[in-house]
Amino acid sequence: MNLTKLLKPRSVAVVGASEKVGFGGDSCRNILDNVEDVSRIYFINPKRDEVLGHKCYPSIDAIPDTLDLLIICTPQNTVIPLLEEGAAKGVGGAVVYASGYGETGTGEGRNNEKELMEAAERLNIAVMGPNCAGFINFTDDIYSFAFLSEKRDRKGSVGIISQSGQLCLSMMDDPGMRFSYTISAGNAKCVRMEDYMEFLIEDENTKVVGLYIEGVKAPGQFVRALKRASELKKPVVILKAGRSEKGGAIAASHTGSLSGSDKAFDAVLNKFGAIRVDDLEELIAMTMLLSTLNCLPAKPTVAAMCLSGGETGICADVGSLYNIKYPDFAPETLEELRRQLPSYATPNNPLDMTASLSYDAELYANALRTVISDQNVGMVIIGYTLLNEIADPAIHYMYKGIEKVLSENLGKPIAMLPFAENTRNREYQEKLFKIGVPILPPPVYAFKLLGYLSKYVEYQTKERTLELMLPERTPEKFTALSEYSSKMLLKDFGVPVADSIIAKTTDEAVEYWKRVGGKLVMKIESADVLHKSDVGGVALNIEGEEGIRRAFDTVMTNVRSKRPDANINGILTAPMLKQGVEMIVGVSNDPQFGPMIMVGMGGVFVEVFKDVALYPAPLCKAEALEMLMSLKSFPLLKGARGNKVCDLDALCETIVAIGNFAVSHKDTLKELDINPLFVYAEGEGVGVADALIVLEQ
Amino acid sequence: MNLTKLLKPRSVAVVGASEKVGFGGDSCRNILDNVEDVSRIYFINPKRDEVLGHKCYPSIDAIPDTLDLLIICTPQNTVIPLLEEGAAKGVGGAVVYASGYGETGTGEGRNNEKELMEAAERLNIAVMGPNCAGFINFTDDIYSFAFLSEKRDRKGSVGIISQSGQLCLSMMDDPGMRFSYTISAGNAKCVRMEDYMEFLIEDENTKVVGLYIEGVKAPGQFVRALKRASELKKPVVILKAGRSEKGGAIAASHTGSLSGSDKAFDAVLNKFGAIRVDDLEELIAMTMLLSTLNCLPAKPTVAAMCLSGGETGICADVGSLYNIKYPDFAPETLEELRRQLPSYATPNNPLDMTASLSYDAELYANALRTVISDQNVGMVIIGYTLLNEIADPAIHYMYKGIEKVLSENLGKPIAMLPFAENTRNREYQEKLFKIGVPILPPPVYAFKLLGYLSKYVEYQTKERTLELMLPERTPEKFTALSEYSSKMLLKDFGVPVADSIIAKTTDEAVEYWKRVGGKLVMKIESADVLHKSDVGGVALNIEGEEGIRRAFDTVMTNVRSKRPDANINGILTAPMLKQGVEMIVGVSNDPQFGPMIMVGMGGVFVEVFKDVALYPAPLCKAEALEMLMSLKSFPLLKGARGNKVCDLDALCETIVAIGNFAVSHKDTLKELDINPLFVYAEGEGVGVADALIVLEQ
Structure with a gap:
């Protein structure tokens, strides 16, 4: 939608211009108080010749100019006729303050809204609101705002x-x-x-x-x-x-x-x-x-410089709450600081400079330059407790020092950190703003924000699939696929599923075993039986001809007796997977944003600790790895507690493949669940032990 | 130490009184600007007859009064002689602003500090500082402060x-x-x-x-x-x-x-x-x-009342970050609110009242009374976005409404919550303070504070052992006890340790088995072998005479060959414990605060998730239960994921017993580790599978 006439109009008419308190009066006052060139601003009020000294027209039609924007300060029932009148004068944008629309929750309100939307579309007018406070375009001095x-x-x-x-x-x-x-x-x-x-x-x-x-x-x-x-x-x-x-x-x-x-x-x-x-x-x-900020930090690391031990401690402690990275200073930085700071100061990051340098701009600048030039430092936070009475001398010198260092264009940003709301010193806020130095809120907020900034800086450097596959329709009537069908669908997308068969007879199962050898798992294959173990439908670690025959019969007999209604396809017969680290990978299909991949570690991790990562499909391996790294249980995949280091590469490939499957089925998929997915040691891949897909078919 | 003459003096002398900027001048200005009755305040400066219009004495000795407090504004080298002079006039407290003491980190500074401490003790003067900014007693108007x-x-x-x-x-x-x-x-x-x-x-x-x-x-x-x-x-x-x-x-x-x-x-x-x-x-x-606050909430539950949906959403979301409990309103509250609020409002907690009641004190008071009277509500937070220009009318009516409800003494507190720093409205802060209504900082801070308050309120209602057993000496030279010795020590304190023997011979082991039956565990018993499994020193699930003999010999042979140096007491022979939920209970001995009990769930919970609780000994069962409930893994003890509900009562008793042991050994204990402690289903108790105590002996 083209918003130029609405947000960057060349000519504006205020309908319902007034001197009273209210939409009309406050809109006029906002314009006259803030806008320099009012030559193409027109006030409209049939009862007045002038409002606040500005000429008034009796109607839109009477204005001797084409119009871009209409600011409508009059009630709901006047709006559509005004839009129609405006359209004839070229109006392409309108602000509607009036209420009486959908927000009332009544049928009448909803109807009014519908009629307004239709009129806007018919007349090709970009309507802001209704029931809004309007906007201000500060760049071009356009005030269309209902409050002072x-x-x-x-x-x-x-x-x-x-x-x-x-x-x-x-x-x-x-x-x-x-x-x-x-x-x-x-x-x-x-x-x-x-x-x-x-x-x-x-x-x-x-x-x-x-x-x-x-x-x-x-x-x-x-x-x-x-x-x-x-x-x-x-x-x-x-x-x-x-x-x-x-x-x-x-x-x-x-x-x-x-x-x-x-x-x-x-x-x-x-x-x-x-x-x-x-x-x-x-x-x-x-x-x-x-x-x-004049620039963003190139890397998400922070140096904090404070004037007292108390402040330095707060920076360290609150910073750690939000995972702020304070790198150690490089040896040459430490050496330089030892020369610059008083002998009783201990150079460290966060740095307690002591108050001794804060009354000399040159010395302060030198210390700041030393810290900001350290190769490990991405940005500098300056602790700043400047009170009303004693503030001026110190902040003056600190400001001069900061200004000097910034003028040297070292390419790293600086922000100020007050330790309590009341130590913000508004006068200097203005001066600091002009040289690109923001004043943060007190520490709990400040370090939270620096955490957001760090994440944003890290984001910029990573590989991404910058797309999303939104569902185009809402699926209905779902079917749960059998395990075999689920696995076969996934296999087509490159999910590593072991070869398996659906044995219809004991002979088929035995023949399969003779071909693949080893131990087998045999499970009832039926879309009607989702909880196979509950009905005796699973046999594990089966080997030998006799064993296979016995297991086949037992599983069949169990299921037939407990679920006589079930439509049985046969016995899913597959090699027994060796045990690995148990992961759960799932897909849910968000009604707004489409397939979301969920990853977590099996067992208590997902259920008790809710330790899961969610990410929209499609995704690349780097994004899959980022998901895994965000898990609290990630160290277990990296070999914590004497575990083997897991095959993260294969796990990420599998997650990507599941994402691709989900994207291809975005309009039909309800959910997908692979639980467990075994992850083996590095180089040994992963194994899908069970899978369930629920689809519209 | 008696601080009355220091902090509540009846007469005060300022040494180094002056009109200049600095300790002397600022101390005098602070007094003259803030203190009404200066009749027993004496300024001392041998070079002046008067300072800032107040009479000046040449020395302490010249003052015609007894003195309680000496404010020393002169440098470090003058301090001790002044204290001596003061003592003769009855001085019992002194404030020393001067630096040049321990804070310099030099030998000279430390020496100065030592001499000052000795003089203070000898002269029986309570000395504040040195290197301090002083104090203000606002109750009695005593200003002894170095900064304006x-x-x-x-x-x-x-x-x-x-x-x-x-x-x-x-x-x-x-x-x-x-x-x-x-x-x-x-x-x-x-x-x-x-x-x-x-x-x-x-x-x-x-x-x-x-x-x-x-x-x-x-x-x-x-x-x-x-x-x-x-x-x-x-x-x-x-x-x-x-x-x-x-x-x-x-x-x-x-x-x-x-x-x-x-x-x-x-x-x-x-x-x-x-x-x-x-x-x-x-x-x-x-x-x-x-x-x-006029009173603390009786229970830690909050109702939030806001004027817009945006604010209400912020209360809900940020509240949930800090586990604020918003109880559902009682049915009669909901019914009442439906009558009071406009039809498009949805009564709920947090409550979006809409702005419609904020311009009528009576209606506002009615809604507030309805909410605060709800039996589920412990305190009320009022969302408060009041801007400079449009603030006055709304806050006036809100204030009147709040004042009215508070005057009815409903016994529940109210606090105001602004949504940004700049919407605090200082004028009303003063008025609200006077009726016992604090203005909180913005939400992230505010809800964190309400979390602290909730915890404090809950604390007040719980049973506690209000004592701590601080170590009286620092133990040296530690010995690790063998498992048997460790268990026997614990048994004496009521920790449920299974009967066991140290079998010196195979016959003793067999005889024991004949007596107790079942399966046994047999472990090498030696204070020299801490990692028994590593040297083949453990045999599990042993039964039958022959099995026992074989296990005895195997364990002995293994350990003798791998640790020929070890002093072996025999084979610790005990019933094999059945598997339970694995907990770890430990004790560390803090150098300042003595024995600290540590509890966590075994395996990944402690090692990867750092999910442990720490509490100082001694402790009662209620405190032990509180420790367990603070664990993220606590649901697993309460039957999550199909586990049985654990015997929490027995587990708490065991933790209390371990605390008692730790307290009795506070001067000799280095650490204690029970890992694992099996916890069984309700009524089935706990089992100590392994224990290690490190003590000074």
């Missing part, structure tokens, strides 16, 4: 889309935030959240995109947008309600978005390197961090 | 002790903090941190004690103080550096405290219900929360 905020320069490079007007206002109210756009999308039923995303990702004045969303309505478009952001290396930071069970219920009741699983949503963000945050403070601080 | 802060009413009920002057200042600078005392203890070599703790815990104007410490120097006193606080139900909130490996190294290098394990420190705080926080912001916000 403190007047202040907010021009910057964070583009915000919010499904909540209140949260949008909170972000605008933060004294450190600077925006390209803020968009409070309201019901987002005509122009959708995903349309705004695509616009901001392409917008050259937007360096970081921040979203508050309650759900995704157009998964395909959402994924395309994420992919494009990933290609452009433009960070997308997302706050989405619904991480917890209760949160999910609230988000669903609030927006009625078709709700896939929240874990699948997470997995999709992981694939495209989008950053998911947990609350509004994180959304604010993370977008501010990313938009302020 | 913004002038503001800070009188309240938080007592702070800080080993860092900078962090102490940061706390004082927080506009919401109100104190009984702030103490920046400096090197704390004369009066120790633990002395201040005891003072504040007994102080009736102190409702909450907050500590920033780098280590504990007097563990016995520290524990006594914690015990007393626990008995008085006075919360103690502690920020201690050293949670991480790097943090521990920094703390150790900074203070030189004898450093026990940080995990043992945590376990001690758990036992006494002290609250450990992760950074300065948490220390500030947690002490503010506890000191502001």
